[in-house]
Amino acid sequence: MNHKYVCIECNKEFEADFFKLKCEESDYSCFDIKYYKSNANFPVLPSPLDIKSLGEGSTPVVSFKDKFSDLGDFIFKLEYFSPTGSFKDRGTSLLLSKAKEVGIKEFVEDSSGNAGASMSAYAKNLGMKCHIFVPDQTPLNKKSQIKIFGAELHNVPGPRQNSTIAAKEFCDKTSIPYVSHNYNPYFIEGMKSFAYEIFEEFNDRITDIVIPVGNGSLLIGAYKGFKELKNQGLINKIPKLHCIQVEGFSPISNKFMNLDWEFDVNSKTLAGGIAVSDPPRINQVIDAIKESESECEIVSEEKTLSWHKEIASWGILSEITCAAALAGTEKLLNRGVIGKDSNVIVPITGSGLKDLSNVKI
Ligand SMILES: [Zn+2]
Incomplete structure (x- = not known):
């Protein structure tokens, strides 16, 4: 065993136990995986473990710099190229x-x-x-x-x-x-490869990553991956990992901005992948946003759907969920959070073929 469990709330350490999903000592909080220092070689993964791959990850990247001429670069990472069509x-x-x-x-x-x-x-x-x-x-x-x-x-x-x-x-x-x-922390460990690949492709050139967030597994995984790269001296700075949520489903953004949050059961969105009202890792996501000096945005359904159509006109058919990240990028640009010459990545988290029947064409 090269790792143990650590509670994300009370920081107590425990023997890794796959069947144990929450720390009973702190109001049932989730675990994170912590590695013993001597085993922390890159990439950092639980070992020994025979990892079954169906060809996930190593997703293509494509530049749309021509769409945002002020930016250094604007890149999609096409996560829908994974075997079941999502990250x-x-x-x-x-x-x-x-x-x-x-x-x-x-x-x-x-x-x-x-x-x-x-x-x-x-x-x-x-x-x-x-x-x-x-x-x-x-x-x-x-x-x-x-x-x-x-x-x-x-x-x-x-x-x-x-x-x-x-x-x-x-x-x-x-x-x-x-x-x-x-709940299970091994899922997050698998998400770290998203950060490793960005490092392998771009070294430390990427300044901002804009992520649609429901439960936040991709944001947490990316943060953990980049932090490992930083700890090992391979990058100097973790890219900003901006959190984008849709109106009616914004518990993380509200908490980040110190706004009250109450879920309205009548809230609806076609961005089903981020229609989450009670994310169990909320504090872990917020820590990752703060520690990477990033921001949150809440976007409208209308803007999300219009960006879904807009990127389709570029030749990219994403799931509707992901278009929220484009609407968020627009807001971050308008606020000046993403500045001139920034190099921005948006993960296209899932295939548009999965929810095409919900789209008015
Ligand atoms: Zn605890």
């Missing part, structure tokens, strides 16, 4: 490889769609059965994708949070383990 495959690969190692044969997960499809694919490949709980309003293509890989799909009426509650109840009833990509 989640980075985390799933590591999470389910670890699940296999500890002997899990059947598990429960909840998702807005992308993580569910990803978990279903890797589970099938690794010989595990899974139950995926999704909100009823999840686009049909995402539900079909979850089913074709072999998972048992459970539709849950109401907002995203209801799927989490239903999944936990099902676990209590059946004693099948809950392998949650939001």
Whole structure:
């Protein structure tokens, strides 16, 4: 074992235990993974672990500098090139490889769609059965994708949070383990490859990364990856990791800006991947935003949908969720947070083919 668990709230350290999702000593907070110093070689991953890959990561980058002539560069990292069409495959690969190692044969997960499809694919490949709980309003293509890989799909009426509650109840009833990509820290470790790849491609040239945030796994993973690179002297500064949320689903941005947050169950958005009202790692996301000297923005549904169409006119079909990051980029540019000559990356987190049926064309 080259790592242990550390509670994100009380900082107490524990032996790594895949089945333990929360620290009982601090109001049930999540764990992060901490490595023993002697093993901290780049890349830093749990070892020994036989990591199952289906070809995730190493996603292409494409420059749209011509669209923002004041910027040094404006780059999309096309995360939808991963095997199930979203960035989640980075985390799933590591999470389910670890699940296999500890002997899990059947598990429960909840998702807005992308993580569910990803978990279903890797589970099938690794010989595990899974139950995926999704909100009823999840686009049909995402539900079909979850089913074709072999998972048992459970539709849950109401907002995203209801799927989490239903999944936990099902676990209590059946004693099948809950392998949650939001609670289990191995998922975040898989996300770090996003930062490693940006470093390998651009060295330390990138100044700003603009990320659509629901639960924040990509933002936390990117922060951890860049911090490791900095600690090892490979970069001097962590790029800014800006957090973009949509109106009605902005618990992280509100807390960052010291604004009260109360979820209105009638809130709706087509940016389903970030329609999260109660992210369990909220304080860890906020720490990453502050420590990287970054900002939060809350964008409107209208702007999100207009940016979705705009980048389609550039030849990029993203999921609607991701277009929120473009609307956020526009606000950050207008505020001067992203300045002239900045080199900006936006991850195109998922394929537009997954929710195309929701788009008015
Ligand atoms: Zn704790």
